[in-house]
Amino acid sequence: MTRNKTERMSQNPYGWDTVASLDQIIDHKMALSGVSTPRDGDYKQKRDELRRREGALGFEWKCTRSASPKENKVNRILQALRRHDEGNIYGAEPPREGAGGQLHPRFAGDHYLSNKGLIDKTEIFKLARRAPKGAHLHIHFNACLQPSVLLDVASEMDHMYITSDLPLGNTLSRNNHRRCKIQFSIMAIKESQGNLFDPRYGDRLPMKFSEFLKEFERHYPGEDAMAWLQEKLVFREEEAHDSLQTVGGAWEEFNSRTQMMKGLFNYEKAYRTYTRRCLEDFVRDNIQYAEIRPNFMDTNQVWTDDGARKIDNVGIMEMIIDEYDRFQAETKDYFGGLKIIYCCPRSWPNEKVAGGLRECLEFKKKWPRWIAGFDLVGEEGKGKPLSAFVPEFLQFQEDCRRAGVEVPFLFHCGETLEIGSETDENLLDALLLGSKRIGHGFALARHPYVMEKMKKEGICLEVCPISNEVLGLTPRANGHSVYNLLANNVHCTVSSDNGTLFNSTLSHDFYQVLIGKHDMTLFGWKQLIEWSLEHACMSKDEYEAVHGVWARRWDEFLDWAVEEFGYFDPTPGVDH
Structure with a gap:
């Protein structure tokens, strides 16, 4: 009726x-x-x-209407490549067997961790790698390169030690080999205090890493120790998507990996090497500008290579700046700029967060070009909500005004499936505190009024599709909230978050955001990139310089795509 x-x-x-x-x-x-x-x-x-x-x-309307003939041609090519990859890469793979013997054909947009090897073979991924991506705005600095980088450096260090929560002797259950939580540390001692392969091993007694590598080969002949360690740093599909897995469980695995990364990262040689390799990786992945999130905290400070002395937060800043300046002096490739988002844990007591805010302001005054903003990091549901620190945040804003400097908040929030909780309401406080951008913002689509207010205030989201999938917010790319947000014209950028732990790069996230929406176009990519530059913490002069280079690179990318894949264009005579 x-x-x-x-x-x-x-x-x-x-x-x-x-x-x-x-x-x-x-x-x-x-x-x-x-x-x-x-x-x-x-x-x-x-x-x-x-x-x-x-x-x-549509969010890409402006880019679609203003598209050049060359952009229209490359978009037709991209759509043809999508069909090509579906048939020739995914369709060529045998189906996988599931519960009850059910066969599941392979397809683009399935679990990233199961598709990674296939993604790397696709033609669309070649386009994603080659495309100039503008600004990368959400990168945790201790987890953005392949795990082999830090393990290789560690293997050369005389003072590098390894510990485990379980003994690893091969007479024990192989479960220990799979379940153990490994940690590393640079220590000012001269010899091992324990042997991880002794059945009586315990109390995380440190063993020299060089000795561990030799013993591993003896206890596990034919198995490569470095490959085993790399595997322990990267999420596995069955781990992320087990039927019993939860967001909390995925974060438990995430945190154990960041603890493993911590000791591999926090000494001078590793920190300097990592900074240089990170800059090289930005250039290789066609990123023109980046804002990195190092952790500034007492327990995460960097040691000298002999483990005898700590390098404080000032020293960490000086190392990053020094390596950046060297890179710019020595490289022949263009990189438009690097800035630092000062981060400390959301689990800290209020007085320590207040101390971090004061140091952030001092850094901004000392290095005005380098400090992009301030953020709290860590599992959102386990740490304190933003509302717990409102007095400290308001005092910081007043201190910045008095000092005549601007240090925007760039808060992680909305990285949750909770509804109506304190964690979910972090979005409200981020809005009221004037956050310039939001890290993740997965939950924002459930807050229509806050979403409209954020649009009005010009707040942009740093969207991390692969991270959100692996950590349990969505089972697959096409279920990500970014598409609802874009449908409501919320400004978004694409970021990789913690690429080390997901075996991913920014190019992989660009691939996923395209493949998760059947009608996503080249113009969608372009709009996301334009927003990344527009919402970066750059001055007007910096923006114009970086955007100018990006625009030239974009045109060169179009020329390359036409030359490389022009024969895929279904209507080559059409130029509009």
């Missing part, structure tokens, strides 16, 4: 006509673009018109 007007109005008690308002917006946009908007016609015409009106509200 058809509902009467009163029943329909009960869903909208204020009498607002949202459709009429949207029609006015669409008509205005189309009029500006010289597009006619017929209202009458047969069913197909009405359906086509409906699709067109939906498209006019």
Whole structure:
């Protein structure tokens, strides 16, 4: 039975006509673009018109309408490559067997951890690697390179020691080999205090890493110790997507890996090597600018290579700046800039967070070009909510005003499936505190009013598709909230978060965000990149310089794509 007007109005008690308002917006946009908007016609015409009106509200509308003939051609190529990869890469693989013997064909957009090897073979991934990606705005500095980088450096260090929570002797259950939690540390001692392969081993007694590598080969012949350690640093599919796994369980595994990374990272040679290799990786992945998130905390300070002395936070800043300056002096490749987001744990007591805020301000005054902003890091559901630190944040903002400097908040929040909890409400405090960007923001689509306010305030989201999938917020790319957010024209950027632990790069996240939406286009990529530059913590002069180089690289990328894949264009004679 058809509902009467009163029943329909009960869903909208204020009498607002949202459709009429949207029609006015669409008509205005189309009029500006010289597009006619017929209202009458047969069913197909009405359906086509409906699709067109939906498209006019799309986040990529501006880039689509202003696209050059060359961009249109590359977009047709990209869509053809999507079909090619589906048939020739995924379709060529045998199905996988699931519960009860059910066969599951391989497909683009399945679990990233199961598809990684196939993704790397695809033609679209070649495009993603080659595309200039603008600004990378959400990178945890201790976990953004392949795990072999730090393990290789550690194997050369006389003072590197390894510990385990379980003994590893091969007469023991292989479960220890699989379940053990490994940690590393640079120590000012000269010999091992324990042997991880002794059945009586315990209390995390340190063993020289060089001795461990020799003993491992003896106890596990034919197995490579370094490969085993690399595997322990990277999430496995069955671990992330086990039927019993939860967000909390995934974070437990995540935290054990960051503890393993910590000792591999926090000594001078590793820190300097990592900084240099990170910059090289940005260039290799066609990133023009980056803002990194190092942790500034007492327990995470960097040691000298002999383990005898700590290097404080000032020394950490000086190392990053020194390695950046050397890189820029020595490299022949363009990299437009690096800035630092000062981070400390959300689990800290208030007085320690207040101390971190004071140090962040001192760093901004000492290195005004280098400090991009401030953030709290760590598992959002386990640490304190932002509301717990409001007095400290407000005092920091007042101190910045008095000092005549600007240090925006760039808060992690909305990285949760919780609804209505303190964790979920971090989005409210981020808005009220004037956060310039939001790290993740996965939950924002559940807060329509806050979402609209953030749009009005020009707040951008740093979206991390692979990280959110592996840590249990969505089972697959197409379930990510980014598509709902983009449908509501929330500004978003694409980031990789902790690529070491997911065996990913920014190119992989660009691939995933494209493949998760069937009608995502080249213009969608372009808009996400443009927003990354627009919302970076750059001055006007810095923005113009970096954007100018990016625009030239984008045009070169289009030329390369046409030359490399032009034969995939289904309508080569069309230039519009």
